[in-house]
Amino acid sequence: MNVTRRTLFKIAAAGCAGVTCLPHAGAVMLNEPTEKLGLLYDATRCIGCKACVTACSEANGLVPDAGSSDGMYQAPESLNAHTKNIIKLYRASDGHEWSYMKQQCMHCLDPACVIACPLSALTKSDFGIVQWNGTTCLGCRCCQIACPFNIPKFEWSQINPRVVKCELCRDRLALGKEPACTAVCPRQAVIFGKRSDLLDAAHRRIASNPGKYYQDRVYGEKDGGGTQSLYLSHVPFSKLGLPDLGDRSVASGVRDVQESIYQNGLTPALVYTTLVAVTTHFWREHTRHAAEEAEDLGLEEQL
Amino acid sequence: MRVCWRRMLQVASPLLTKPFWFMTALAVLGLLLCVYREFAGLYSVTALNDGYSWGLFKNFNVTTLTALGSGGYAMALITYVFNRTRYHPLMRTALLTSILSYTVGMMALAVDIGRPWNLFFMADPWAWNPHSILWEVAFCMTAYVMIALDFENLAPLLERLEHDPFPALVRDVARYAKRFVKHAYPYGVALALALPTMHQSSLGSLMLLGARRVHPLWQTPLLPLLYVLMAFILGIAFVELVLMASCAVWRRPIDRFMLASLSNIVSWAALAWLAIRFADLVKRGQLDAVLRFDFYSFLFLAETLMIGVPALALRSKPLRHTPPKGFAMLGILTLGGMLYRYTPTTIAFRPGEGYHYFPSVAELLISIGFIALAMVGYLFTVKRFAILPATLDMAVLATNRSATKGQAA
Numbered sequence: 001m002n003v004t005r006r007t008l009f010k011i012a013a014a015g016c017a018g019v020t021c022l023p024h025a026g027a028v029m030l031n032e033p034t035e036k037l038g039l040l041y042d043a044t045r046c047i048g049c050k051a052c053v054t055a056c057s058e059a060n061g062l063v064p065d066a067g068s069s070d071g072m073y074q075a076p077e078s079l080n081a082h083t084k085n086i087i088k089l090y091r092a093s094d095g096h097e098w099s100y101m102k103q104q105c106m107h108c109l110d111p112a113c114v115i116a117c118p119l120s121a122l123t124k125s126d127f128g129i130v131q132w133n134g135t136t137c138l139g140c141r142c143c144q145i146a147c148p149f150n151i152p153k154f155e156w157s158q159i160n161p162r163v164v165k166c167e168l169c170r171d172r173l174a175l176g177k178e179p180a181c182t183a184v185c186p187r188q189a190v191i192f193g194k195r196s197d198l199l200d201a202a203h204r205r206i207a208s209n210p211g212k213y214y215q216d217r218v219y220g221e222k223d224g225g226g227t228q229s230l231y232l233s234h235v236p237f238s239k240l241g242l243p244d245l246g247d248r249s250v251a252s253g254v255r256d257v258q259e260s261i262y263q264n265g266l267t268p269a270l271v272y273t274t275l276v277a278v279t280t281h282f283w284r285e286h287t288r289h290a291a292e293e294a295e296d297l298g299l300e301e302q303l
Numbered sequence: 304m305r306v307c308w309r310r311m312l313q314v315a316s317p318l319l320t321k322p323f324w325f326m327t328a329l330a331v332l333g334l335l336l337c338v339y340r341e342f343a344g345l346y347s348v349t350a351l352n353d354g355y356s357w358g359l360f361k362n363f364n365v366t367t368l369t370a371l372g373s374g375g376y377a378m379a380l381i382t383y384v385f386n387r388t389r390y391h392p393l394m395r396t397a398l399l400t401s402i403l404s405y406t407v408g409m410m411a412l413a414v415d416i417g418r419p420w421n422l423f424f425m426a427d428p429w430a431w432n433p434h435s436i437l438w439e440v441a442f443c444m445t446a447y448v449m450i451a452l453d454f455e456n457l458a459p460l461l462e463r464l465e466h467d468p469f470p471a472l473v474r475d476v477a478r479y480a481k482r483f484v485k486h487a488y489p490y491g492v493a494l495a496l497a498l499p500t501m502h503q504s505s506l507g508s509l510m511l512l513g514a515r516r517v518h519p520l521w522q523t524p525l526l527p528l529l530y531v532l533m534a535f536i537l538g539i540a541f542v543e544l545v546l547m548a549s550c551a552v553w554r555r556p557i558d559r560f561m562l563a564s565l566s567n568i569v570s571w572a573a574l575a576w577l578a579i580r581f582a583d584l585v586k587r588g589q590l591d592a593v594l595r596f597d598f599y600s601f602l603f604l605a606e607t608l609m610i611g612v613p614a615l616a617l618r619s620k621p622l623r624h625t626p627p628k629g630f631a632m633l634g635i636l637t638l639g640g641m642l643y644r645y646t647p648t649t650i651a652f653r654p655g656e657g658y659h660y661f662p663s664v665a666e667l668l669i670s671i672g673f674i675a676l677a678m679v680g681y682l683f684t685v686k687r688f689a690i691l692p693a694t695l696d697m698a699v700l701a702t703n704r705s706a707t708k709g710q711a712a
Binding site for chain 2: 078079080112115116117118119120134135136137138139140141142144145146148150152153154155156157158159160161241243244245250253254255257258261268271272275276278279280282283285286287289290293297299300302303
C-alpha cells in the first residue's frame, strides 16, 4: 500500500484519538522496570459483570472452578487455586448500602509474603510485581500466613502444588498488552497504569466528586506501607474486606523486631562466643570432678 | 534413706512389651498415612485450607512439641552455664527427649510442606532468604538436630560400642571418638544452646507475620521472648514428668530433692513468664480484653490459670517433694504452656472470610503417629543404653553383675 503524507496524518490522528479516548488501553512503556505498575479499582463504577473474572482465568490458563456440589460450573465464591481475580458483592444487612469489590493480589510495596518466603520463591520483581517462582518454592505456605489480604492460594489437591496469585498478567505485559482484567472492563472500573499515574487519577476523581468517596482517600496509597493495587470506594473499605492496616507494612514491623534482636548476625556470634567461654571454663571443673568421682568409686566416667 | 541420682543406667526390663507394640502400631499407621499423603496430596489427608494453611503438623508437632523437647536446651543451660553439676545425671534423659521430639517434628514438617523435593535448596546458600523467619527456623532447627543434638547424644552410643563385644577396630574408633567428644563437648554444648535460643524465639516471631490476624491478647512484639522462655519452662517440666513416669513404670528410686529443686526453677520461671505476659498486656493497653469474657478472654484465662495455679502451688516445699502431687501440678502447667504455644498459631489466628479449621482424622492419626514414634524411640533407647538416672548402689550392683557375667562367660 502506498502511504501518502495525507494517510499518514490520518493514521496518526486516529491513533491520538484512540489514546485520548481510551487512556486505560494505552500501550505500556516497559523499558523502565523500576517503575511500579498497578491497578486502580473504583467500586462506584463497577457493575459486577465479572467479565474480568473470566478474562483473568482465560489469560492465565486457569480451568473454570467446578465448585464442590454437583460438578457443574459455579461462579467461584472466593479466590482459590483456580481463581486469581474475583468480583464480590457487599450488601449491608439493611439492604441500603451495597458495593461490588474486586479482589486480586495487592502487589504491596513492601510485601509480607516476600519477607516470609524462606527460599525467595516469591520476589518483588520488575515493575514491582510480586512474582512466584516454582523452582525453589517449598510449598511451606508461609506466604499465606503472612499476607494480610489472604491473597496467595495453594493447590491443595495437587501432588506438585503451586502457589496461585495474580501476577499482573506479566506474560501479557511482556507482549506489550495490558492485564486481562483491565482490558475487558466495560466501565473502566479497573484501570491499569503506573502507580504514580493511577494515584493522580484517583485524586482527580476525589477532587471532582467531593463527598462521593469514603474518607476522600485512596486505599493502598499508604495502607500497609502502600500497595500497587489501589481502591476507591463509597462504602467503608473494611466492608470490602480491605483491612485497616495502618501506614506501616507488616514486613517492616517484623524486620524491626528481627533486626533489633539479631543485629546483622552480631548477636548470635556474641552469644555463641560468651557461651563457649562459660562452658569451657566450667567444663574443666566438671570433668575433673567427674574423673575424681569415677576413680573413687571404681566406675567409669559417664559423659 | 535419701535417694541420690549420681549415675546413668539402662532399664533392665524387656523391650518388646505390649505398650511397645501398641506404640509401634500407631507409628506405622501414621507413617503409612504419610506415604499416602505423598501420593494423594494434602487435600485428601488434611483439613488444611487457604485460611488456616498451617495445621497440626506445623503448629502442634513442631511449634508446640519441640517446646516440650527443649529439655536438652534448658537442662544444659542450668548444668553447664550455671554450673549446677549435680544435674548431670539428668542430662541424658533431657537430651534424649530433645532429639526425639525434634526429629519427629522435622519429619512432620517434611510431610507438611507441599514440594519437599525443593528442600534440596536449603543446602544452596544462594537460594536462602536470610530475612525470612521461617528460613531461620528451618536452618537453625536442622543444624540443631543434625549437628548439635547428635553430638550431645553420642556418648551413650560410644560407651556401648567401646564395651560391647564388637571388633577391636570398632571399639578403638569408639574410644577415640569418645575422647574427641569429651574435648569438644563445651563447644557442642554452646552450639546446642545458641541454636535453640534462636529458633525457639523465632517460632514466636513467625506469628508476628500474622500481624492483626492474631488476636491482640497474643500478638505482641514480645512473642519471641515469651516463646523461648516458655520453651525453657516446658523443657524442664517435661523432663521431670518423663523421669517421674519412667521411675513409676520401671520401679526405679526417685531423687525427690533433685526433682523438687527443678520444680522450684520451673515455678519461679513460670511466675516470671506471667509477669512479663501481664506487663506486656498493660503496656499495650489490652488488659480490658482479658475481662471481656468472650471466647478469647476465656481462652486467655484458662491458659493463665493453667500456668499460674501450678506455678504458685509449686512454691510449697512439701508439695514439690511429693512426686504424685508435683507430677499433677507440672502436668497442668505443661498443658497450659502447650496451650500458650499453640494458641497464637491456630486458635487465636483469625484469617476471616469464613475459614475454619479442625484437623481431619487422618491428620490426627499422622500427628499421633509421630508422637508414638518418639515414644518407641524412647522405650528402645532407655532399655538399650545408659540414659535414665540411677543411684550409686544401683550402678555398682549393675557393674558387679555384668563383671560376674563376663567371668562366667
